Amino acid sequence: MSGQTPPTHTLLTHEALIMSSLEELPTVVFPALFKEAFAGRQTNLLKAMVAAWPFPCLHVGSLMKKPNLETLQALLDGIDMRLTREFHPRRAKLQVLDMRNMYHAFWNIRADANDSDYKSKTLDEKQLVKVLPRYARRQRLKVIVNLSISSHFNKSKAYFLNWAKQRIGSLYFCCIKMKIWDPPDQVIRDIFNVFDPEHITELELNTDWTLLQLAHFAPYFGHMKNLQKVFLAPLHKNTSPIINITSATEAKCVHKIISQFSQFNCLQHIFMKHVHFLRDYMNQVLGCLMTPLETLSITQCLISQRDFDLFSCSQNLFKLKHLEIRGMILYALDLMPLRGLLQKVADTLEILDFQWCRMKDSQINALLPALSQCTQLNQINFYNNDFSMCTLKALFQHTANWSKMNVEQYPAPLQCYNELGHVSVERFVQLCQELMYTLRAIRQPKSISFATDNCQKCGKPCVYDQGPIFCSCFQ
Numbered sequence: 375m376s377g378q379t380p381p382t383h384t385l386l387t388h389e390a391l392i393m394s395s396l397e398e399l400p401t402v403v404f405p406a407l408f409k410e411a412f413a414g415r416q417t418n419l420l421k422a423m424v425a426a427w428p429f430p431c432l433h434v435g436s437l438m439k440k441p442n443l444e445t446l447q448a449l450l451d452g453i454d455m456r457l458t459r460e461f462h463p464r465r466a467k468l469q470v471l472d473m474r475n476m477y478h479a480f481w482n483i484r485a486d487a488n489d490s491d492y493k494s495k496t497l498d499e500k501q502l503v504k505v506l507p508r509y510a511r512r513q514r515l516k517v518i519v520n521l522s523i524s525s526h527f528n529k530s531k532a533y534f535l536n537w538a539k540q541r542i543g544s545l546y547f548c549c550i551k552m553k554i555w556d557p558p559d560q561v562i563r564d565i566f567n568v569f570d571p572e573h574i575t576e577l578e579l580n581t582d583w584t585l586l587q588l589a590h591f592a593p594y595f596g597h598m599k600n601l602q603k604v605f606l607a608p609l610h611k612n613t614s615p616i617i618n619i620t621s622a623t624e625a626k627c628v629h630k631i632i633s634q635f636s637q638f639n640c641l642q643h644i645f646m647k648h649v650h651f652l653r654d655y656m657n658q659v660l661g662c663l664m665t666p667l668e669t670l671s672i673t674q675c676l677i678s679q680r681d682f683d684l685f686s687c688s689q690n691l692f693k694l695k696h697l698e699i700r701g702m703i704l705y706a707l708d709l710m711p712l713r714g715l716l717q718k719v720a721d722t723l724e725i726l727d728f729q730w731c732r733m734k735d736s737q738i739n740a741l742l743p744a745l746s747q748c749t750q751l752n753q754i755n756f757y758n759n760d761f762s763m764c765t766l767k768a769l770f771q772h773t774a775n776w777s778k779m780n781v782e783q784y785p786a787p788l789q790c791y792n793e794l795g796h797v798s799v800e801r802f803v804q805l806c807q808e809l810m811y812t813l814r815a816i817r818q819p820k821s822i823s824f825a826t827d828n829c830q831k832c833g834k835p836c837v838y839d840q841g842p843i844f845c846s847c848f849q
């Protein structure tokens with residue numbers, strides 16, 4: 375048999391025979407057999423195999439990359455068979471149906487063609503599945519998903535959610551990662567009726583909600599006690615033009631949202647994009663946090679000097695590994711508080727991103743003493759700032775301690791542009807070469823590049839890394 379067709383393939387052609395002998399099949403063949411049944415959309419067999427699944431977990435998500443209503447129905451029918459006790463196989467151990475797209479390795483374990491391997495059960499079940507915490511045993515079967523919620527669901531998702539809604543009392547539904555894209559309020563209510571927000575570890579909120587709508591969502595948000603990562607974008611400060619709320623109501627809404635940040639016991643990563651309503655409230659958000667952050671990413675948000683001033687004394691920022699302040703116009707701000715913060719995180723900071731900040735020479739110069747102490751840095755991005763040749767060279771002189779640096783991205787120096795703001799390609803090449811030479815005299819960079827601003831004609835930058843790559847206009 376070995377070297378020929380895998381045994382399961384032959385078995386699959388005898389669906390009826392397999393279904394009648396599922397009880398006797400060695401558990402070790404189940405994964406490979408299930409995978410083939412899934413690929414062949416053999417719905418009757420799938421249903422029977424789910425009902426008879428001999429392991430505690432069924433990590434079916436990685437097989438479901440392309441949604442298929444028939445196979446989904448077969449899976450859920452298999453679960454229903456267990457619920458209704460239509461069929462109660464001796465070895466059925468299923469406690470968790472995991473529909474997340476992960477655990478790919480599980481399905482790569484193939485049954486060996488050698489018969490003796492079937493009998494000896496060389497695969498330890500504990501290696502196949504993650505051992506469940508003790509409390510999870512003897513409980514309702516758990517269905518784990520990652521969900522993306524919008525105003526429109528495809529057929530499979532609509533079917534699943536409807537199925538779930540009707541089984542709230544008999545199964546236990548957990549959503550681990552949730553993305554929300556402007557669903558109607560009723561959908562939000564339905565979803566949280568099925569999925570306890572407490573299990574969500576990652577939330578992505580891409581909504582156009584007004585502050586009032588956000589405030590309505592706040593209690594669900596606050597219940598996400600295990601949230602580790604939150605991505606908020608784009609949340610507009612302006613309320614709908616039809617509903618004109620007063621500034622007192624607005625402040626109330628903002629406080630209701632902010633106060634939820636004190637509920638998270640393990641929040642480590644905050645990403646915000648276009649979040650304008652937190653201007654002047656940043657310190658309250660940071661002050662509310664129960665745990666120090668690893669990531670703070672603020673992109674194209676409105677931020678005030680007052681917000682900035684508090685950065686250097688926000689304890690919850692002092693263990694940052696990843697600081698990203700992107701697309702924020704900083705040239706008018708005093709960056710000394712940022713220098714204070716960089717000094718505080720010098721031993722932990724690994725990634726620093728200031729792209730599109732339009733910082734001036736004087737501003738980056740103010741940060742240099744702190745930057746030179748950040749010895750753990752392995753990635754920096756200063757693209758789209760306004761630094762002169764002289765300042766870039768001074769910056770390099772402060773990077774001798776960056777021994778862990780992997781990827782460094784700098785703006786092409788201001789001297790590359792003519793008086794109309796157009797790139798002079800000769801100067802661009804010559805000055806970037808000179809900067810490479812300067813840096814190589816200080817340390818050996820691994821991956822370094824310089825980029826101009828996007829070209830006014832073609833919209834692309836000129837980039838210099840191994841050599842020059844010009845924008846479309848010069849090719």
Ligand SMILES: [Zn+2]
Pocket residue numbers: 829830831832833834845846847848
């Ligand atoms: Zn161009």
